[in-house]
Amino acid sequence: MPAMASRSGTRRRSMNEINMVPFIDVMLVLLIIFMVTAPMLTPSSVNLPSVGKGTKMPKTRADVIVDKDGGIRFKADGNERTVPLQNLGSTARNWLKDQPEDTPVLISADKNVSYDSVMKAMSALQAAGIPRVALAVKSGG
Numbered sequence: 001m002p003a004m005a006s007r008s009g010t011r012r013r014s015m016n017e018i019n020m021v022p023f024i025d026v027m028l029v030l031l032i033i034f035m036v037t038a039p040m041l042t043p044s045s046v047n048l049p050s051v052g053k054g055t056k057m058p059k060t061r062a063d064v065i066v067d068k069d070g071g072i073r074f075k076a077d078g079n080e081r082t083v084p085l086q087n088l089g090s091t092a093r094n095w096l097k098d099q100p101e102d103t104p105v106l107i108s109a110d111k112n113v114s115y116d117s118v119m120k121a122m123s124a125l126q127a128a129g130i131p132r133v134a135l136a137v138k139s140g141g
Contacts, residue, residue, distance in 0.1 A: 089128025
């Protein structure tokens with residue numbers, strides 16, 4: 001009787017496959033998490049910070065004021081009136097006819113106003129060919 005029996009027929013094989021089941025499980029869980037949380041996000045309004053130093057306001061300017069509810073008011077030469085978005089560009093262009101060439105139009109908006117409302121006002125002014133459109137900011141420092 002031999003002292004040790006040899007096991008020549010039971011050699012271990014190296015595993016050269018990757019088990020994909022745990023990877024697929026993790027991906028499905030992440031997909032479900034993103035699908036559930038995505039509708040809960042509200043990207044419509046951003047609280048903008050104030051700036052450290054702002055430049056001095058020009059003496060002659062027109063102000064476009066965007067209200068919290070998205071309404072637009074045009075203020076120039078001490079007169080202020082509510083203007084629909086469709087007429088904002090033509091109103092500003094008519095006012096700029098009698099002003100110096102480098103007169104700016106400043107957009108003033110509350111920091112809780114949706115970014116979309118401010119961009120629509122800026123886009124309407126630029127589409128009307130207003131050369132200088134700027135955003136009014138509050139000095140914070």
